[in-house]
Amino acid sequence: MAPDTVSPEERSRIMRQVRSRDTKPELRVRRALHAAGLRFRLHDKRLPGSPDLTLRKHKTVVFVHGCLWHWHGCPRSRMPSSNADYWRKKIARNVERDGERSAALERLGWRVEVVWECELAPATERLIARLTGRDAEQE
Numbered sequence: 144m145a146p147d148t149v150s151p152e153e154r155s156r157i158m159r160q161v162r163s164r165d166t167k168p169e170l171r172v173r174r175a176l177h178a179a180g181l182r183f184r185l186h187d188k189r190l191p192g193s194p195d196l197t198l199r200k201h202k203t204v205v206f207v208h209g210c211l212w213h214w215h216g217c218p219r220s221r222m223p224s225s226n227a228d229y230w231r232k233k234i235a236r237n238v239e240r241d242g243e244r245s246a247a248l249e250r251l252g253w254r255v256e257v258v259w260e261c262e263l264a265p266a267t268e269r270l271i272a273r274l275t276g277r278d279a280e281q282e
């Protein structure tokens with residue numbers, strides 16, 4: 144195999160590894176929220192898109208998004224150089240689905256929060272501050 148040729152199968156395998164690494168940020172968010180005394184349900188299938196976290200008490204759902212898979216547009220969202228068209232379409236479908244899910248959740252009265260991988264710590268802090276009322280904002 145030429146060094147710059149990766150079969151679709153091999154590329155899929157590589158990208159699956161990328162994706163499974165992307166689940167770690169979700170664990171970090173879960174631990175931080177739990178430590179702050181917040182309780183949530185995981186991947187609630189009754190809601191559109193089975194949000195990563197559902198905080199029923201706060202009528203809030205949280206998605207922890209990998210910057211590449213959900214296309215944040217930040218420096219971490221770098222398209223793989225091989226099969227770029229294939230990945231571009233795949234990621235475009237993710238983005239479209241994300242938009243539909245958010246809209247559906249909002250129609251049901253949920254507040255949708257997205258925590259991006261590249262802003263994990265500050266975004267989680269802000270989220271906790273809002274949910275625990277530490278930002279002094281009454282809802």
Ligand SMILES: [Zn+2]
Pocket residue numbers: 210215216217218219220259260261262
């Ligand atoms: Zn990002």
